[in-house]
Amino acid sequence: IQRTFSIIKPDATKRNLTGAINAKIEAAGLRIIAQKRIRMTQAQAETFYGVHKDRPFFGELVEFMISEPVVVQVLEGENAIAKYRDVMGATNPEQADEGTIRKEFALSVGENSVHGSDAPETAAVEIAYFFSGLELVG
Ligand code: GTP
């Protein structure tokens, strides 16, 4: 059993798609073992996306992530990291497969509705950044 970290991003919370996205997560066999709606601070967004700080879209990405509330989540299941990335679909929704969250809901490569960890190490760091151990109810 594995855990991954997910964010339902501002474009999706703004359009009231939290439940629709959670339905896709659960239909894929992933269990939401922690979840909270927060307004990310600029410092949190800059740290969270620090790996992208030299990319041309960094400023835009941070502004987007603090523009509306987000829902941060921990998902648990067999092979949760890869499974969730499959459910999310490609970063650019134009390249996302049918049935994926991004194909169905994302607006653009920037406003792409969800984040999911890309490896066990990043999942552990990202989960710990937003949740205490006591908040994870597996
Ligand atoms: P995450 O799960 O959010 O990390 O998505 P990803 O792993 O599919 O993409 P990546 O880590 O390469 O990029 C992180 C995020 O930066 C993306 O999800 C987008 O929101 C944003 N992003 C990536 N490329 C672009 C871009 O060209 N323009 C803009 N505005 N945002 C981008």
Ligand code: MG
């Ligand atoms: Mg990424």
